[in-house]
Amino acid sequence: MAGLQEKLLFIALILYLSGAVLPLMFRRSTSMSLLLGCCPGVAAGALGLALGLWGMLYPDPLVINLGYILPGVELGILIDRLAGFFLATISMIAALASLYSIGYMKMYVKENLAWWSFCYNLFVLSMSLVVIVNNTVVFLIFWELMTLASYFLVTFEYRHQQVRKAGFGYIVMTHLGTVFIISAFFILSGGGDWGFADLAARSESLSATTKSLVFACALIGFGTKAGVVPLHLWLPSAHPAAPSNVSAVMSGVMLKTAIYGMIRVIIDLLGPGPAWWGGLVLAVGIVSAIVGVLYALMEHDLKRLLAFHSVENIGIILMGLGAGMIFYSWSMPVPAAIAVAAGLFHVLNHAIFKSLLFLGAGSVYYATRTRDIEELGGLIHKMPQTAVLFLVGAVSISAIPPFNGFASEYQIYQSLLALSLAKVSGFWSAAGVLACAALALTGALAAACFVKAFGVSFLARPRSQKAAGASEAPPVMRIGMAPLAVLCLALGLIPQVVMNSLLGVAAQIVPGPDLPPLPGAFNLSLALLLAVIIAALAGLANLPGGRARRTETWGCGIVTDASMEYTAASFSQPVRRVYRFILQPKREVSTDYSLLPYFNYRMHFEERIKSVIRDFLYKPLREFTIALSKKWRCIQCGNINLYLGYIFVTLIILLVWVR
Amino acid sequence: MTEVLAFVFLMAGLLMLSGRIVVKNITLLAIQSAALSGIAFYLGFAGSEISWHMMFMGGLTLAVKVIVLPMLLYRTAIRVVVYREVPLSIGMGPSLLIGVLLVALTYVYIVPVLLIEIHSQTMLFPVALSTVLLGCFFMVSRRSAFNQIIGIIEMENGLFLCALAVTGGMPLIIELGIFFDLLVGAIVMGIMTHKIRGTFDTLDTKELSRLKG
C-alpha cells in the first residue's frame, strides 16, 4: 500500500511544481496563467488532503525517502499522525483558496499573475513539506522557502509603500525568529545527527537547563512565526497587505506550521518538562488571546481586524497546548492527550473559520474595493450569499454554539478545568479557573468584535458609494467558501468524531495508556433542540396576519440617512474606554465656530489608541540598539584595507588559537 | 620535484609584496598559478596509477588561472592604464618584512602542531598556509582595487594547495564552484575598477570610504 501513497505524494509534488512553472511559460495570457496556476493547486490540495487523512488515521507512519539533497542530508518524508493532521489541514485550506483565487485574482489582471502563481504554489508546496519532513535541515530549508515565498506574496502589490513596509517588517521579524529556531536545533543536536528521531533520542541525555534553553528558543522562534504577543507586530500589517486569498492561507494555515513546530520540538522531541514550561505557554496564550482580541476590536480595516483575531486564536490554541504540557509534566498522559487534542482541534477550526472570513473579506474587497468597514454597510442586500457565509464564519470565531469554534473552546475549557480539578496544588487550581475566565473574556470580546464587523459592514445602509454599488461575488468564489462554512457547522455538530481521531494524534505525541473515546458530546442534541424550538417559533411567528409590514426606520421624526448610523468607531468606544488601561486611547476634539461656541458648524473628533507593546517594549529596544550601533560605528571607517585587516588579524589569531 | 615547484610558488607570493608595478604582479600571479598546476600534474602522475581527478584539476588551473584570468586582468590593467601602484597603505620594505615573518610564523609556530593532527608529511602544507596569509596580507597592504583581486586569487591558490596537500583535492563540484566564483569575481572586480576609476578618477579604494553613511 505504501507504494500508492508514495505515488500520491509524488503526483501532488509534480502538480504543485507545474502550478508554479507552467504559468511562467504562458505568462502572455493572464487568464491562462491564472488557470494553470490555480487548477493544479486544487488537485494537489485534494491529494494532500487524502494523504494527510491517511497518515492521521492509520497508526503506522509513512516513511518515504525522496533522495539526498546534500551529502548526508536526505529529503526524508515522515507522515505520522501529527504530520498527517497538519498536512490534511494545510492541503484542504490551500485547495479551497486556490479554487477561490480563480475568481479573486481576476482583480489583478494588470499585475504579473504568473509570478503570483509561481510564488503561491511554491508557498503551499513548502508549507506542506515543512510539516512532513523528518529532518531538521530539510525542515529549515522549506521553512525558509515558505517565508520567502510568502514574503513575495505579501509584497505582491509592491507599488504601495505601506505594502513594502509591511513586507519588510514581516521578513525581518520572521528571520529573527528563525535564528532562535536554528539555535534550538543546534543545542538539541549538539552538532550531531539532524533527524527528528536522532534528536528525540539525544534529548533524553540532555540536562534540565539545556532542555529549558531549547524550550525557550523554540518558544520564541516559533512564537514569532505564530504571532504570539509580544512578537506579533509583523502580523497585523503583513496579513492585510497580501491579497485576501493569500491572507486566508497565511492566517489559516501558515501560522499553524509554527504550532506544528512547537508541538514537534517542545512536546515530541523534548518530552515532559517542568510544569513551568506549560505554565509559560499557558500565560503567553492568555496574554495573546486578550491583547489580540482587544486590538482587533479597535480596528476598522476588515483584514487587519481578522489578522488580530489570528493572534487571539493562536493564544487560545496555546492555552490548550499549555494545559497539555502541564499535565505531561505531572505524568498524567490521559488529560495531557485530551488537552493537546483540544488545542489541535482549535487549530483545525481556526484554519477553517479564519480562511472563510478572510475569503469573505476578499469578496467584500472584490465587490467594493475597500477594506474600511466605515465605508461599507448594507451588503447583506447586495451580496446575500457572501453575507451568510461570512456570518457563519463570524459566529464560529465568536465561539457560539452550535458552531465549531464553540466545540473546540469547550474542550479547552474542560482541559483548563481539569487542571484545577487535578488538585495538584492550590496555585494550579486557581490558575485553571482564572484561565477559564480569561477565555470567557476573550470569547465575549470576540463576539463584540464580530457583531461590529458583521453589523457595520453587512447590515443597515451603505455608508459610501463603493458599498452602494456592490454586487455579489462570482460563483467560483462562493463555491470556494461554501465547503468551509459547511465544515464550520458540521464540526460543531459532531465534534466527538473529530476529537476522537485527534486523540489518536495526541496519543502519539504524549504516549500513555489507551484513551477511552470521549463520550458523545451534547452538541448535536443541543443543535437539534435549538433547531426544533426555532422552527416551532417560526411557525408561530408566521401565523396568519404575521406578515411584516415595512416602513422607514424611525429617527425621532427626521428622515434617517447613512450618516446617522452607528459607526465602527462609535461601536467600539465603550470597550475602548473600559479597557483603557491596555489600549491607552488618546482623544482630540476641536470645534470651529464663527459666532458663539453654541453654534459650531464643524467639529473634528479624533481618537487613536497606542500600541503599548510597540511603545514600551520595542521602542526602548530599538533606541538601545541604535545607540549601541552608534558607539560601535567607530570601527567602521569605510576603508577596505582596514576591513581586510580585520579579517587578516582574525585569521592569524584563529591559527594561533588552533595551535 | 614538488619541492622546487613549491619554492617557486612561495617565492612568487613573496615577490608580489615587493612589486609596485601592477603588470608585474599579474605575471607573478600567473607564474604562481603555473607552479600550482605543475604540482597538481606531478601529483597526478606520481602515484602508482594516473589520477585523472588531479590531472583535470591541473588542467583547469592551467586554463583558468594561468591563461584566462591573467589575460583578463592584463587587459583591464591596460584599459585603465595602471602601470604603477597607487600609494601603498604599508610601505614596501615593512610589507616584505611582514611577509617573511608570516612565512616564519607558519613554518615554526603553527604548522608543526597542525601537521601532527592531520598526519600529513608533505611540506606543501606550510607553503600553502603561508600563501593564504600572504595573499590576505597583500590585500590588506594594497589600496588599489586592482591589486585586491590579485590578492584574493593568491589566497585561493593557497587554499587550493592546502586541499591538494591534505586530502588530495576537494570534490570536483566544489572545485568547479570555486573556479566559477573566481572568474565572476574577477569580472566584477574588473568592472568595478573601471567604475571606480570613472567616478573618482583613481583606483584608490580610500575614496570609497566617502560612501559611508
Place this chain on the structure above:
Amino acid sequence: MTVNILSVLGQMAFLLLMAPLVNGVIKKAKALTQCRRGPGILQSYFDIVKFLRRDPVVSVQTSWITLLTPLVCLGAYLAAGSIIPLWDHRGIVFGDLIAFTYLFALARFFLGLAGLEPGSAFGGMGASREMMIATLVEPVMVLGLFGLVLTAGSTDLGALAGAGWNPAGALSFIGLMIVTVAETGRIPVDNPDTHLELTMVHEAMLLEYAGRQLGFLHWAAMLKQLVLLALLVHLFWPQPTGIPVAAALGLIAAKVTALGLGLALTESVLAKMRLFRLPELMAGGAAFCLLAVLSNSIM
C-alpha cells in the same frame, strides 16, 4: 428516552408560562416598595398576548436577521432553561454549564446584530453597550460558576446541584447575583422601564421592533430572567430529592419568586449607575467570585 423528551418539553412549557408571572411579581413588588399601586401581577401575560396578536412592522433596511433574532433569542433561552435539571437530578440528554453560558452568548450576538440592522443610532448604541457589558459579565459569570465546579468536580449541571451550599458558595452567590442583575438588565446596570433615554441598553436594541416580534423579545427577556434565577436556585438552594413533580414545581416557583423579590428590593434601593462605572461593580463581583475560587482551590 420518551420520558426524557416529555420531561424536557414539560420543563420548557413550565418556564415559558412561569416567566411572565415572575416578572409581574417583581414589578408589583417594586411598585409597592415605591408606594405605588402598580399593575397587577398578571399584566405581563396581557402584554405578551397583546403583542402576539399584532402584525409586525419592520424597517426597510432590515433583512432576515431582524426577523430571525426574536426566534433565536427565545430559542436560546428556552434551550438554556431546559437543560437545568429542575425537579429531578436524573440524567438528562445533556446539561452542561459551559453550553448554558454560551447559549446566552448566542442570543446576545443576534440581538446585537438586530440592534445595528435598522441603521438608527439608538439600536447601535444599545448593541455597542450590550456587547461591552457582556465582556465584563461573562468572565465574572465563568469565574463564579467554575468556582462551584471546583467543589462539584464536573461541569454537568446535574452534578452541580447544590454545589454552592457551603461557606465559599456564599461568596459565589453574591458574585453571581451581581451577574444576574447585569444580565437581566436591571438597576444599577440598566433600567428595564425606560424608553428613549440615552441610558438604556437592552430596550434600545428592541426599539425598531413591533408586534409579534417584539412580543417574542419581551417574552425572551422575561424567560432569561427566570432561567438565571432558576440556575441560582439549582446551584445554591437545592431541591429535596424524591418529592412528587407537582410539589417540586411549586417549590421551584416559590424559591424563584423569593429570589425575584430580592431583585426587586435591590432595584428599589439602588440608583442607576453611570455606564462607565460598571467595571467597578463587576470588579466587585469578580472579587467575590475570585475569593470563592481561591478558598475552594486551597482547601
